[in-house]
Amino acid sequence: MAFADPKEQLKVIRRGTEAIIPEEELLLKLEASRANDRPLKVKAGFDPTSPDLHLGHGIILKKLRDFQTLGHEVLFLIGDFTAYIGDPSGRSETRPSISKEEIIKNSRTYERQVFKVLDRKKTQILSNSRWLSNLDPEEFLGLTSLVNVSRILDRDDFSKRYREGVSISLREFIYPLVQAYDSVQMHCDVELGGTDQTFNILLGRDFQRHYGQSPQVGVFLPILEGTDGVKKMSKSLGNYIGLDESPQDIYGKMMSISDDLMWRYYLLLSTCNEKKIRKLRTEHPMDAKKGLAREVVSWLHDTQSALEAERDFETKFSKRSFPEDAKEKDYVPGSRKIVDLVIGVSDSVSTKGEAKRLISQGGLVIDGEKYTDPNSEFPDKIAFEIKIGKKEFLKVVIK
């Protein structure tokens, strides 16, 4: 296939990245790729430590997609072995360890999720356990002698933990070496990652050089803040929007971010250029936010779902009426008390105490009527509409 002009390609790649190290080398690689009509091998690795990928990963996937559009090949690495070690990057404490079964389960969901963004034909999925679980101890020791402890300790995350007296396990020291070794095994030309991956990715360069390969170029993407607008998006902080979530959920979560954060998301997640964004800033913030929510949903699902999600959102929140397509739930009454009803039917409320609290504070509406006594009984009908808290709308059918 014919590749575009390397300078043009570089322009596309540069959009939205935080840094390309070193950029001159990337240009050289792009030129060589075109001259030899050979696509670049672009690596990005994710450790399957949780079942869901989120928009933070989405930024990286999007950039991988850019590379594919330019004709290059993506090597998507599932870090099933490295997940076991636990990446210390940016962490203020050791990651909790994770079982083999979980890793396998998560890996499977990753494969499904990445193809929401990536082009199947130009993607190779690899697992690093393939070469790491059989790594010869002698070779491994060879790797360890390539890195100086002081250099690792210089890293911000480690030095901070060291200073603050938080434990650092030796296994965490090893992590960057293993990731760097992946690049050797994969013969990568480029590796993508968040800026917190700087050390690990650059170490890959050293390793490749040691093995007589041409060192990879690091392409670094910004770290996306979570929906709280402060901490980085992560599953464990609960401030994430999953790639696999329903259109309604994604739309709703996008709408729940603050106005300030919205502009950051516009920059990182939308295709709008700065000029367009400046124009949006003069409009009503809610409309701007709806536009963003629509774009993200269309990206992860499709335009049709985005419009439906929007309509749904408007009836729920703007018009505060009951959505037409609320989920139907069957309920087999154990008692006629509304507390039991709420627990039996709700996905978000799981204990009686929680249900009581919600009810007595006015968070329960059945058929348009507010119920504030947890011990009162629900209407003697075969079906009714029920609103639990702000977000849960259900059609309950009594069985």
Added chain:
RNA sequence: GGGGAGGUGGCUGAGUGGACAAAAGCAGCAGACUGUAAAUCUGCCGGCGAAAGCCUACGUAGGUUCGAAUCCUGCCCUCCCCA
């Protein structure tokens, strides 16, 4: 290997024999307000119970005591200093 400090609810962190389901802050949830939010204000915030109360919980396993987050012992874990 020696010496010292410490492990409290989702997190930070107070509590050194009964008043402790455990201060305070953060996070979370509900309500009010609004432009969906954010901010702000109000209430809640281990489980069960209508309530009285009961159960579970201060690393873990035992012990002392009428009574233990608090005292003692073993074990596990973390940090600091020395080697």
